[in-house]
Amino acid sequence: MKHGINQRKLGRMPAHRIALLRNLVSALLHHETIKTTLPKAKEAARMAEKIITLGKKGTNPSRSKAMAYLMPPHNSPSPIASSSSSSSSLLEAENDDEHFVPPKSLLPKLFDELSLRYAERPGGYTRIHKFGRRQGDNAPHAIVTLVDGPRDLKFEMLAREVGKSSLDLLEQKGGKLEEVGEGWEGLKPRTRLQVEKVLKYKSEGERREFKVKAKEFADYIQAEESAYGGVRSPNVSPDTPAYRRPGMNTPKTGRLLHAGERLSGVSTHTTGLGLARGALARTPRGRQNVDKSPRFWGQARLPEGVSAEVV
Structure with a gap:
């Protein structure tokens, strides 16, 4: 035994x-x-x-x-409250995003x-x-x-997978992403099964949010392709197999990108590794309202109060 x-x-x-x-x-x-x-x-x-x-x-x-x-013990005060000697230092610690304040319960x-x-x-x-x-x-x-929380990685990554896979369906039928039904036609059987699992206990608002995220990522792929189409040098051989020929999800000019590779100027948060790292990181103090949308080649974030005409 x-x-x-x-x-x-x-x-x-x-x-x-x-x-x-x-x-x-x-x-x-x-x-x-x-x-x-x-x-x-x-x-x-x-x-x-x-x-x-x-x-x-x-x-x-x-x-x-x-x-x-x-943990921590629910009858004891916060460690910061017991170690701080003044109320001003305690208030400063609570307002600092980089300083972790454990909950009392x-x-x-x-x-x-x-x-x-x-x-x-x-x-x-x-x-x-x-x-x-x-x-x-x-x-x-x-x-x-x-699961089903604000930091659920699978919800975000699966929405991007649906947006990427839906481009092939749009190319075939010439429709719009909003016209894709709740059955998620056109997706691979395994992807459709994962979508059903993720959205099984979601509300209607969260289902709409999922479709919005998928559409935003699909638009991002198309915009990235149009923005970088003339930058990469074309070297696609005519002997390339049919499944490797340029299409909606593959570059129309330049070499094919390998897994994990990103173009110059593209933020790492678009990759799975960057997404996971971003979910684990805390926002630095004073940067809660910073625009974190990805920028294409040749674009830059301008300081507040400075317009493009001045630059």
């Missing part, structure tokens, strides 16, 4: 392992996106599912269990916001994205996110 195989040991003693998982689960519920190693991600996602289930129950025993598991978010968000979902509140390997020990990295 085998014992002690219900969870990974993670190379730690029981007390250290329990404290690690408590910290990871609390960080996941607070930030809704964390990056860690793959074994830790799987264990943290498993425990987060149980904690969210306690939040959906909403009973006093479930509240007591959640209070005993989540995660119970309001768990029993109010998350319980309402997942009221109709029977399970599967977390999603794990593999994120390469860590430099140094080559440990596998992963990103754990809460």
Whole structure:
């Protein structure tokens, strides 16, 4: 009979392992996106599912269990409040976006916001994205996110995939992206299945947002092609196979781009790696209203109050 195989040991003693998982689960519920190693991600996602289930129950025993598991301790003040000697320094720390202020309690978010968000979902509140390997020990990295949240990576990346795949359908039928029905005709079976899974528990407003994101990315691909069409030198051979010939999703002039490659002047946030990094980063102080839309070659962001005619 085998014992002690219900969870990974993670190379730690029981007390250290329990404290690690408590910290990871609390960080996941607070930030809704964390990056860690793959074994830790799987264990943290498993425990987060149980904690969210306690939040959906909403009973006093479930509240007591959640209070005993989540960190920081809910009866103690914030670490910044206990270490700050003056109210001015505390106010400055709270207004600084680069300074992390931990919440005093995660119970309001768990029993109010998350319980309402997942009221109709029977399970599967977390999603794990593999994120390469860590430099140094080559440990596998992963990103754990809460589904249907504001930082859901799959919602954004799948919308871009739908926008890119819809260009082929538009080229064949000559229609508009708004005319593509809710069945998502023209998509690959696997992509259509993923769209149905992502939008299964979404509201009508979120479904419209998904289609808007897909259309914006489709427009971006077309604008990028027209903007860079004359910059790249044409070297497409006439012996190129049919599936490699220029079309809606491939450049009409110049060489074919490889996976992960970007053109000069194109922001890295358009790639999957840049998207994941941007979701994990915090906005620096004073840059909340900065226009982050991508710029094409030859364009630049002008300072506030300076017009193009002056430059």
